[in-house]
Amino acid sequence: MVFESKKAILLDMNGTFMFGEDRFGNNEDYSEYYHEIGGKLEKHSINRLIATIYAYLDVRYSDERYRDNFPTVKEAISAVADSYLSRSEVDRIISTFSFHEHGHIPDQYVEALLALAGKFTLAAVIDIWAPKERWLRTFSDRGIDDLFKAISFSSDHGMVKPSPKPFRRIVKAMGCREQDCLVIGDSIRRDLGGASAAGVDCVLVGGVDDSRAVACYPSLLAFKDDCC
Helix, strand or coil: CHHHHCCEEEECCECCCEECCCCCCCCCCCHHHHHHCCCCCCHHHHHHHHHHHHHHHHHHHCCHHHCCCCCCHHHHHHHHCCCCCCHHHHHHHHHHHHHHHCCECCHHHHHHHHHHHCCCEEEEEECCCCCCHHHHHHHHHCCCCCCEEEEEEHHHHCCCCCCCHHHHHHHHHHCCCHHHEEEEECCHHHHHHHHHHCCCEEEECCCCCCCCCCEECCCHHHHHHHHC
């Protein structure tokens, strides 16, 4: 297998080992969590505001002009809010957004990460729009925070996949050569596209297929079973 010689794996997160994320559907009630944490805006106002923030970011996520300078949630709030918001209200809105953007890591995927960490050096290249703190807490709670030698969160620096820059940054941080690394993700455009632009081989998971990938698996679990 082509990845037998690989030393490091750069993992995508959403759809790769975290699931149930991005709960921003038309029927989502953002006010439930927002009011639980002390938010002051009325239900209709916060629901409309979060939906508008999401739309503002979503249209820019596929726009190449924002690939290396993607706005933060805080910047999106400033751009779309039609009235003054206190710092504490902005913090609650960001927390509400992150709550709905965040997913969960099933037990079998925790086990898969532990197994992979026994064979490869692990890193992650992660696109999230909200600040990373909620995800870091989840990594700690699930016992995987020490598995990653390096992590790129796009909300730290504004570089979103398929920009090759976050991949190159992580390869450099690990002290590896591109040919020694393998990207694993579920997006042809973002994971395979970004990895290819950075000169790193990519395995696709999640049921997608592309001839440019060195291999395709139904899930990260299947990849783990094949190589560990």
